[in-house]
Each structure stands twice: as structure tokens, then as C-alpha cells.
Amino acid sequence: MSASWEDLSAAERATYVNGVGPWWFPAWPRRMLTAVAGRYFTEADWGRHDYGYATRAATRAHCDLRFLQAMLRDASGQPGAARAVTAAVIALVFWVLVRLFGWASYGREAA
Numbered sequence: 001m002s003a004s005w006e007d008l009s010a011a012e013r014a015t016y017v018n019g020v021g022p023w024w025f026p027a028w029p030r031r032m033l034t035a036v037a038g039r040y041f042t043e044a045d046w047g048r049h050d051y052g053y054a055t056r057a058a059t060r061a062h063c064d065l066r067f068l069q070a071m072l073r074d075a076s077g078q079p080g081a082a083r084a085v086t087a088a089v090i091a092l093v094f095w096v097l098v099r100l101f102g103w104a105s106y107g108r109e110a111a
Contacts, residue, residue: 004057005048016054017047020094022105037094040078040087044070049098053106060106061099068095 005013019034037046044067052063071091078084 005045005051008051013047013051016051018050020046022101023108024104037090040083040090041071041074043074044091050105053102054108056107060102063106064095064098064102067098068092071095 003012008016019030020037021030021033034046037044046067049063049067052058052066053060057063058066068091071094072088075084075087075091078087
């Protein structure tokens with residue numbers, strides 16, 4: 001059985017994290033998306049999501065739902081209504097994208 005995300009060292013975690021976006025994206029859009037997401041999301045952890053995908057620690061639907069729940073919790077804690085709505089919209093767009101296209105990365109070994 002795979003170790004849990006919390007049991008991994010920082011170096012081990014880094015092997016699973018490519019930022020926000022699919023593995024086949026060029027690095028520059030992943031860096032840009034990761035920077036934007038980092039402004040809104042703290043609990044939502046794309047590294048944990050990537051780890052779940054790579055190890056099949058849970059079903060893809062479960063990984064995606066947990067990611068959405070964490071993003072929405074982060075959105076609800078934003079200062080100001082406009083920022084909270086923006087974060088919620090980004091969360092829903094991310095979730096739709098991982099639901100539609102995550103199959104291409106689910107179960108893919110870490111690079």
C-alpha cells in the first residue's frame with residue numbers, strides 16, 4: 001500500500017507535483033496557473049491531488065471531489081465577496097476540467 005501524502009518527505013512530495021495543469025502542458029502555463037491558484041487556495045493542494053492520481057490511492061472521482069471541496073472551503077474564507085466568488089468560479093472551472101480530462105493523467109506514474 002502507498003504511503004499517505006502526510007508521510008512523504010518534501011523531496012518525495014516534489015516528485016508528484018507538477019503544478020496546476022496536466023503533465024503534458026508546457027511548463028510556462030503550469031507556472032502561470034499555479035501562481036494564480038496560489039492567490040486563492042491554501043488548503044486545496046494540487047500536490048495531494050496529483051499524488052492521488054499517480055498512486056491511485058483513491059478513485060479519480062474521489063480525488064477530484066476532495067480537491068473541489070478543499071477549493072470551495074478556501075473560496076469561502078476569502079476576504080470580500082468579490083474575491084470569494086472569483087475563487088469559487090476558479091474552483092468550479094478547475095473541477096470541471098479535471099473531471100473532463102483527468103482520465104489522461106489518472107494512474108500515470110510520477111515523472
